Amino acid sequence: MQIREISSYNSPEVLAPLVANFGADPLPLTDRKTLTWVAVTDDGTYAATAIVRLDDHDRWHLWFVGVLPWFQRHGAGGKLLSLIENSAREAGAIALRTRTYSRWTGMRCLLVKQGWAFVNAAVGEHHDGVEEEWLLPLRREPLRVVLVGANSSGRGAELAGAIKELSSLVRLVGVCDINPNVLKTWSDVPTNTSIDALLDQVDADAAVLALPHSVYQQVRQSCLERGLGLFHEKPLACSLSELLDLQDALTERPTPLVVGVQRRSHPSYVFLKRALQHDLPHTLVVRMSLGRSAEEVSSDAETVTAWRKDADTGTAWRKNIQLAGGGALIDIGYHAIDLVHFLLDAPFATISCNLWVGNQPATGGELETAATLVGRAGNTWVKVVVDRAGIKSESVVAVGHATWKADRTQVSRDGLLQFSCEGSWDMAVRGQLVSFVIACSTTPEPVSLWDHLAELRVIEQARTIARAQGLGEMDNRK
Amino acid sequence: MNDEEVLRAITAMRLLSAGRYKEAAEWFPSDLLGLQSFVALQARHEIDPPEGVLGDLVRGWANYYNANYPRAFEDFSKAECTKIPWLKAYAWLGKGKVCTDLGFFADAARWCCDASCLARQFEHDDLVAASQGARGEILLRTGHPRLATEAFSLDIALLPASDRFRGRVMCYQAHAYRRLGAYSGAKLAYRTSAQQPGEETAPYAYAGLAMLGAETNDSGLIDEAIRYAEAFYRGTRIHPSVGWVYIAKARFAHQQGEAPLEWLALGKKYLPSSYLFEHQWLANWTALFGGDPAPNFCALARLDNYRPASPSTAPSDANEFDSEKVEAELPNTGFANMKWSTDLESLWEQRELFVF
Numbered sequence: 050m051q052i053r054e055i056s057s058y059n060s061p062e063v064l065a066p067l068v069a070n071f072g073a074d075p076l077p078l079t080d081r082k083t084l085t086w087v088a089v090t091d092d093g094t095y096a097a098t099a100i101v102r103l104d105d106h107d108r109w110h111l112w113f114v115g116v117l118p119w120f121q122r123h124g125a126g127g128k129l130l131s132l133i134e135n136s137a138r139e140a141g142a143i144a145l146r147t148r149t150y151s152r153w154t155g156m157r158c159l160l161v162k163q164g165w166a167f168v169n170a171a172v173g174e175h176h177d178g179v180e181e182e183w184l185l186p187l188r189r190e191p192l193r194v195v196l197v198g199a200n201s202s203g204r205g206a207e208l209a210g211a212i213k214e215l216s217s218l219v220r221l222v223g224v225c226d227i228n229p230n231v232l233k234t235w236s237d238v239p240t241n242t243s244i245d246a247l248l249d250q251v252d253a254d255a256a257v258l259a260l261p262h263s264v265y266q267q268v269r270q271s272c273l274e275r276g277l278g279l280f281h282e283k284p285l286a287c288s289l290s291e292l293l294d295l296q297d298a299l300t301e302r303p304t305p306l307v308v309g310v311q312r313r314s315h316p317s318y319v320f321l322k323r324a325l326q327h328d329l330p331h332t333l334v335v336r337m338s339l340g341r342s343a344e345e346v347s348s349d350a351e352t353v354t355a356w357r358k359d360a361d362t363g364t365a366w367r368k369n370i371q372l373a374g375g376g377a378l379i380d381i382g383y384h385a386i387d388l389v390h391f392l393l394d395a396p397f398a399t400i401s402c403n404l405w406v407g408n409q410p411a412t413g414g415e416l417e418t419a420a421t422l423v424g425r426a427g428n429t430w431v432k433v434v435v436d437r438a439g440i441k442s443e444s445v446v447a448v449g450h451a452t453w454k455a456d457r458t459q460v461s462r463d464g465l466l467q468f469s470c471e472g473s474w475d476m477a478v479r480g481q482l483v484s485f486v487i488a489c490s491t492t493p494e495p496v497s498l499w500d501h502l503a504e505l506r507v508i509e510q511a512r513t514i515a516r517a518q519g520l521g522e523m524d525n526r527k
Numbered sequence: 528m529n530d531e532e533v534l535r536a537i538t539a540m541r542l543l544s545a546g547r548y549k550e551a552a553e554w555f556p557s558d559l560l561g562l563q564s565f566v567a568l569q570a571r572h573e574i575d576p577p578e579g580v581l582g583d584l585v586r587g588w589a590n591y592y593n594a595n596y597p598r599a600f601e602d603f604s605k606a607e608c609t610k611i612p613w614l615k616a617y618a619w620l621g622k623g624k625v626c627t628d629l630g631f632f633a634d635a636a637r638w639c640c641d642a643s644c645l646a647r648q649f650e651h652d653d654l655v656a657a658s659q660g661a662r663g664e665i666l667l668r669t670g671h672p673r674l675a676t677e678a679f680s681l682d683i684a685l686l687p688a689s690d691r692f693r694g695r696v697m698c699y700q701a702h703a704y705r706r707l708g709a710y711s712g713a714k715l716a717y718r719t720s721a722q723q724p725g726e727e728t729a730p731y732a733y734a735g736l737a738m739l740g741a742e743t744n745d746s747g748l749i750d751e752a753i754r755y756a757e758a759f760y761r762g763t764r765i766h767p768s769v770g771w772v773y774i775a776k777a778r779f780a781h782q783q784g785e786a787p788l789e790w791l792a793l794g795k796k797y798l799p800s801s802y803l804f805e806h807q808w809l810a811n812w813t814a815l816f817g818g819d820p821a822p823n824f825c826a827l828a829r830l831d832n833y834r835p836a837s838p839s840t841a842p843s844d845a846n847e848f849d850s851e852k853v854e855a856e857l858p859n860t861g862f863a864n865m866k867w868s869t870d871l872e873s874l875w876e877q878r879e880l881f882v883f
Contacts, residue, residue, distance in 0.1 A: 332847070401677075401683070401684035401685075402680070403677045408673055409708065409709055410707065432848055448844075448847070452845045
């Protein structure tokens with residue numbers, strides 16, 4: 050099998066028969082610049098075709114890939130994609146993008162195998178399912194990252210798995226965790242319990258931070274001083290003032306930053322967002338429950354305590370809102386509020402809020418275990434119900450002309466299934482990491498933290514409202 | 528309307544939107560008697576109802592306040608035929624209140640949910656607030672104080688600062704805190720609600736404080752509530768709050784090993800006769816202490832077979848914002864068919880069905 054580039058400037062007359070060979074629709078191109086490759090057998094028979102559009106020289110658009118059925122599973126598609134990837138990289142492009150359909154499972158498998166990542170889904174009827182957008186960052190060398198916070202039961206482990214899968218794009222060069230026992234499981238890379246010591250030890254381009262909320266500021270500072278790009282699990286800060294300080298720092302010294310709010314990259318919520326753009330809901334209800342046991346919460350406590358060098362905080366951090374950054378609201382609530390912002394493209398103003406510690410109203414001084422917020426975003430009434438306990442679950446119900454229901458596995462419209470996907474975070478994490486690699490491949494520009502400012506504003510507003518609702522500084526004794 | 532009448536109407540509407548119903552009623556020009564009548568209803572002025580749908584609505588609420596539930600429900604059924612969203616929502620809210628008072632809580636919750644949903648869609652925030660408050664009351668009476676607290680919080684947040692109902696809702700909020708065992712919060716909320724301008728909330732707040740006293744063995748609170756009640760009724764005024772103050776005192780006396788019958792008799796005396804089911808409960812409780820229940824069940828007999836119609840639409844995911852799943856499973860048998868407990872403590876707990 051040989052692959053030939055047949056032209057850089059093909060006319061529709063040349064391209065149309067090639068595409069028609071694969072049963073595709075006629076090309077809509079007339080004057081677009083395109084690149085075309087064909088794979089031919091030794092006897093000159095066409096086996097496969099790939100066409101790239103060059104509308105954006107930074108991000109090449111893989112417009113068409115087709116392998117004739119009797120030549121499939123012989124590596125022709127993979128060879129074509131690899132060739133295009135190399136050509137794009139040589140030409141200085143930073144990414145390849147393409148669109149495919151959810152029922153084209155062969156294409157999906159090929160893209161995953163080649164290291165591409167899902168980033169977006171469109172809404173619309175198509176006999177081949179939902180239109181999806183996929184991306185492949187192009188780097189000469191993989192991005193060198195250190196992972197900070199590597200507890201096997203935390204997000205760090207999930208991120209490490211995704212990094213391993215995207216080994217052609219990202220390479221783990223070091224791991225930092227305060228717990229030496231955690232580091233014992235990382236024998237193949239340098240490790241250290243101190244972030245500064247680790248960064249002195251290895252050459253890194255970026256850091257992936259998955260830490261207890263209150264220790265981000267300290268670790269982030271070390272990374273920013275060394276000019277590292279940041280993949281930062283939520284929350285970016287525990288308070289508005291901390292976030293504003295970060296905004297100032299990023300304005301002064303532009304740094305690539307991607308925040309790990311996974312739902313923004315999860316296929317079902319991406320699909321729902323697109324759907325709601327055509328059917329603005331008058332109500333939106335987001336419910337999330339972490340389903341955490343007391344043991345898990347206790348485990349968090351130990352981790353945070355360990356990260357805090359000042360021993361006098363002891364294990365009392367859970368009762369100190371400044372150290373823990375808050376309870377359910379800044380934990381799972383942050384995700385729920387972010388999802389609302391993402392789905393509606395607008396922050397909401399809180400109208401009422403109730404914070405709970407178990408079944409008792411929270412007074413504002415403790416870490417709440419559950420929260421209910423009601424607010425408005427434009428014409429949409431929003432309700433957010435989050436709970437750290439209970440059965441692990443999440444759901445979104447949006448009511449506009451139709452009733453849309455979504456979770457991490459599916460989206461339905463008036464009870465009819467519109468979209469389904471795997472419930473795991475794998476695709477979302479891969480998509481975010483890919484976006485991060487692309488962000489680290491370009492000249493850093495000042496980052497706007499507006500979304501996160503809006504989220505923290507809602508959280509702080511909610512706390513104020515809850516306190517003002519009659520309990521204030523009161524305790525619940527008789 | 529001439530310029531002056533237009534100005535009067537605008538002034539009335541501004542006062543209305545601020546929740547100052549009494550003043551608003553006085554500013555409506557004569558051309559808008561229907562609305563004047565409606566607003567007067569809000570301020571509880573006695574006034575002849577106008578013609579048409581508005582009249583049905585006003586009559587419905589008047590009948591509801593007089594515990595004439597079948598007539599009220601009938602009036603609301605006529606009023607709901609309107610295409611005007613706020614009127615329809617108000618009629619559904621009325622149906623919800625009728626069902627609540629009769630003990631058909633699941634139906635009540637659905638009517639309130641429908642009212643809230645419709646009012647919200649058409650931006651009638653005052654009716655959203657009222658519907659959420661009514662939902663809160665249903666949830667409170669059926670043993671869901673946490674959800675009730677959330678509904679009351681939304682109600683309070685939506686009400687204008689000077690709304691006359693604010694004190695009432697804060698008092699309900701206090702009841703919910705008390706049920707949750709958040710006693711300091713409850714005490715603070717009762718005292719705050721008692722000071723709110725608008726309708727007379729203080730008597731209910733003191734009744735709540737008396738209940739709080741009974742629950743926490745705080746004789747000082749009960750004595751304070753009795754002093755307030757005695758000054759309030761001056762020996763003649765029948766008011767449910769006074770009845771509940773004495774019921775709380777009876778409970779406290781029983782817990783202290785004293786005879787409660789004297790206080791129960793006072794409780795019965797001061798509960799208005801229109802509080803049919805409260806009297807029924809009180810009669811049962813009195814009987815358990817060997818007292819003479821002697822309830823007036825004549826009015827109850829009229830309601831024995833009365834069952835208001837349920838909402839025609841089934842609960843759906845579209846109601847997710849305006850209701851909780853638990854609301855579909857609320858008791859729906861009605862007070863007329865209520866099986867009162869014969870155990871002293873269980874029967875005491877059943878008083879929660881009447882808010883207190």
